[in-house]
Amino acid sequence: MSDRDPSLSTRDPEMARLIADENRREHETLRLIASENYASRAVIEATGSVLTNKYSEGYAKKRYYEGQEVIDQVEELAISRLKELFGRTAHGDKADIHVNVQPYSGSPANLAVYLAFCKPGDTVMGLALPAGGHLTHGHAVSITGKYFKSVPYGVRKEDHRIDMDEVRSLAKEHKPKLLWAGTTAYPRTLDWQAFRSIADEVGAILACDIAHISGLVAAGVHPSPIGIADVVTSTTHKTFRGPRGGMIFCKKAHADAIDKAVFPGLQGGPHNAATAGIAVAAKEALDPAFVDYAKAVVENAKHLAQKLVDRGFAVTTGGTDNHLMLVDMTSKGTTGKVASKALDKAGIVLNYNAVPFDPRKPFDPSGIRLGTAAVTARGMGRPEMDKLAAWMDEVAKAPADEGLLARIAGEIRELCNGFPAPGIRLG
């Protein structure tokens, strides 16, 4: 048997080595990318299981292939756990929540919303990408900006917060079919009810994208849009700590349109191993410890933001309400790209990012974006956030000092040895 079916390290040592290298890199660096996290060993096991072998086009009990007695249970378990979990913080009638766990990821989940509710050429509104919105909310380079008439809204110049007056006046002027509320680089709480009332005034479908904050929403640390919005989309691999995937929550009245949009509208067979991983992540998030985790994510982010402000970093909006912050590196005499490359060498991994009203180009912007979801999953807290702010300050002052970057990388390796990351296996 073993000859016919060797392990990865025997079959493909080159790939086994690359995976071992990534395990080590993830272990010995600080993961500050706001959209990333560590999936648990249990989630990774489910995601790497034989469930990857099975085709199951359709939905439970209505499939196009035979042999679904296990897969139907996997998908139904994922759905029932998500209903229980997100039902806890949802508004209104919990029995009116429909869940689809088949989107391959966050972008296909959002495309399903367009397919369910819009026709090409319809007007849609979403937060502009340079203001912290996502590509799939109507940005020009995305299919969503090419096939639909996109009217982006922004943030206020004075405080970099979403300008609800602008959202309302643009909505009244352009009468969108679909209004997106949801962000990819925005550090403040979103007022779902305010979006709902604007959508109601103009007869728009309200779609809330909680990709970044779904773990915080599940834990009740950020208000839930479920029960307020017509449809809520999310990735499953950010603060939620599942495998890469997507999920959609909607009112039952829209269940048929959403399900048909996902399959057969956009996709073929669902990725059943990912569905199993989502079910495991939902079970983990149902544990009371997950609420403590989500609270700690936000506490760490607030603390880190304050420490950076104290050191002269220009944190947009002056702080954060969620897991992430945006920092204008002009305040430190450098750019987002120079800083992020230097920080990466020092073991602090984040991304360069445009800040609101950024005068620089998107590929070489002024800012960086960082989040605390992953470092908190390792058990780090205030003392580690203090160290992080100090290291970031040192790097920002001397991004070309290779000796300094190497010294900090060594210190971070040592710190990380004391905080093993979930799911990471060192060879």
Ligand SMILES: Cc1ncc(COP(=O)(O)O)c(C=O)c1O
């Ligand atoms: C708000 C938001 N929506 C959708 C997505 C798309 O998710 P994916 O990259 O899984 O397609 C992201 C990803 O960063 C996001 O931040």
